[in-house]
Amino acid sequence: MEHLKRIAEIRNKIERLKVEAEAIEPDAILEAFEIIESKKARKNVVFNDDNAKIVIQLRTRYDNENLSVVRLNEDISREYDNLCRSNATAIQNSQAYINDLKEMLAEAETKHEALLSSPYLENLEKQRAIALNKTEHKVPALAVYVHYLKS
Template sequence: MEHLKRLAEIRNQIERLKVEAEAIEPDAILEGFEIMESEKSRKNVVFNDDNAKIVIQLRTRYDDKNLTVIRLDEDINREYDKLCRSNATAIANSESYLNDIKEMLTEAETKHEALLTSPYLETLRKQRAIEIKKTEHKVPGLAVYVHYLKR
């Protein structure tokens, strides 16, 4: 049981270190920006040694709670609703046409599938499933559940 115990200890340590890394990441980002500013570097590599290379990544995010964006969303919804009302008959006809086409497509796919099926092919597939089932075997592995330690 020494290997199981050691594995559990290592996994627990990994989880604690992940929590610690997440806690210091904001300060590390600030430190990285200070390094970029002091070195006037165009490269975003702020740390590099034998253990790791750390790069500042700037991901694009948007604020959808912005008042202008909210108003534009409302205007878009109003205009969309207006178009739906004013074009209701044409939209209904278009939807009916689309449904007819979908039915024709379903029918064509069914015919296509029928052309690619035979009793012999189905028998071969069943035999294959039986043969593949005969090769079934178990492969050992470990599931490790780490108990998080509270600080």
């Protein structure tokens, strides 16, 4: 039980350290920008020692709640609805044509599959499944569930 207890303790410590790292990340980002501004960074590397190399990354994010974006989304939706209403007959005809093509494609695929199957091939596949089943074995692994303990 000593190894199981130790791995549980380690995983718990890892989770606590993750929480701690997330808490100080905003301040670390500010510090990284200060290093960039002082031109002490090379290629956005703001920290580098024997333990780690830290690079500042700028990820693109968008604000979907922005008033102009919300209005444009509404305008797009309204225009789409208008197009659907004004082109209803043409859209219906085109959908019918698409459905006909899908049916033809399904028939062609069925014929194709029939050309690529035989009782002998099916028998070989069954034999392979049986042979593969005989090789089944269990591989041990540990599932560790960490209980976050407040310090």
